Amino acid sequence: MDKPKRIEKTYNPMFEQTPISDLFFSDYLPGLDPLGVKIYVYCVYLSKLNQEYTEDAIAKTLGIDKSVLMEKLIELEAIGLMSVQGGIIAVCDINQKELNRFYRKITSIMPDDVEIEDLNENQARNQVVKLISDRFFGGMMPGSWYSEIELWFHQYGFSPDAMYMLFQHCQTNGVMTKPYIRKVAQEWAKRNIKSVQDVEEYLLRYEKFRELVRKITNKLRLGRNLTEYEEEIVAKWFYTYKYDFDIIEIALKKSTSRPKFSIRIFDAMITEWFKNGLNTVDMINVYEEERRKKYAQDKGRKTKPASYRDDVPQMRNYEERQYDDEFFENLYKRKETK
Missing domain, CATH: 1.10.10.10 (Winged helix-like DNA-binding domain superfamily/Winged helix DNA-binding domain)
Structure with a gap:
């Protein structure tokens, strides 16, 4: 052998x-x-x-x-x-x-079980996928994109036209990487965007949101764009609280004069208004005026803090000074006139 x-x-x-x-x-x-x-x-x-x-x-x-x-x-x-x-x-x-990302167990669906509507929908999806490849990838869309788009169809329920508009929106924003488009798709799904009408309504709101972000950035004179986390807070004010800039500006006027301020400071104030059911400028002004009067009354009952007495040495005196609303208002106006 x-x-x-x-x-x-x-x-x-x-x-x-x-x-x-x-x-x-x-x-x-x-x-x-x-x-x-x-x-x-x-x-x-x-x-x-x-x-x-x-x-x-x-x-x-x-x-x-x-x-x-x-x-x-x-x-x-x-x-x-x-x-x-x-x-x-x-x-x-x-x-x-x-x-591993796209593995799915094969189901036992027989061809006879597939409805005509499903066949038509699949055909429409295939057409829009080809259109996406031709329009945004020069007809050479990488293979991994096909399974990703298929996943979004099934997971998020996007219509074919809405899927196309997703890529169109990202191209308009100048970012066509997969992580970015995936993030936008997740954001749309979170807002229950599925149809063309949903997308059009969202884009109208989105433009107003971007304008709000620009106004806040300019008012605060940050000299930079808002971070991702700061934009999430502003998005909460806009989409959840449904506050426009006129309301948000009230918070900016009261807070921008602080030595150290952040979006979180504004968020605490704006969230308090929302929890108290305040949704107009007049309601908030009345609320803040009543709070200012209460603060002035409470302040009048208290004696002058030791840190402000003439007989107390100021060296190594670190007690924090308290600022009232009038101080914030005047300082905000001075910043606007510079």
Whole structure:
């Protein structure tokens, strides 16, 4: 009997290849800076060699500081390309990650069970997906987008036209990355947007919201855009409380004079109005006037704080000064005239 023989392949390591998934080029590369791409590709190469390397050695080879390398590894880990745990720098399997994201068990639906309406709807969806590919990706939409769009159809219930308008809206905003479009889709679903009419009504409201954000930013003279978390608070005032700028400005006038102010300070005041059922400028002005009078009465009953007495040394006296509404109002007016 012949003995089993092992089949081997002879090769020159100099001509080995390092495979990189197409998903990297379609879904990740557009959002990376050149240094991030450089580090990722080199780490993919090193992972194939199955050897140990120090961060210092990797940084030296790439001609960068170790601190820069570690910062970039954190960024790559945040978007799911790398994993840094203990003494291991792992390159994530983005193909498997994508497969896990969209895996669904096959149901036992027979063709005869499918209604004509469902067939027509599927045909309309396929047409709009092709239109999205042609219009926004030059007819070369990456394969991962097809399963993502299908997921949004089933999970969020978007109509075909609403799906197209989702991509159109993101292109208008100048951002066509998958994480951004996914976030907008989640926001639309949270607001129960499904049809063209829903989208049109939302976009009208959205333009008013953006205008509100611009007014608040200009009034506060921040010199920067609001952060994502600050915009979420402003969105609550606009969408949930249904407050316009005239109401929000009342809070700004009372708070912008503080040495340290933030959107959270305004939020505390505006939320109090909402909880008390105040929804007009007149109602809020009456409420604030009554509170001002009550504050003045309470203040009159109290003796002057020791921190303001002439016989108390002011050095190392850290008691916080109290400001009334009149002080805030005057300071706000002075800021507007500058």
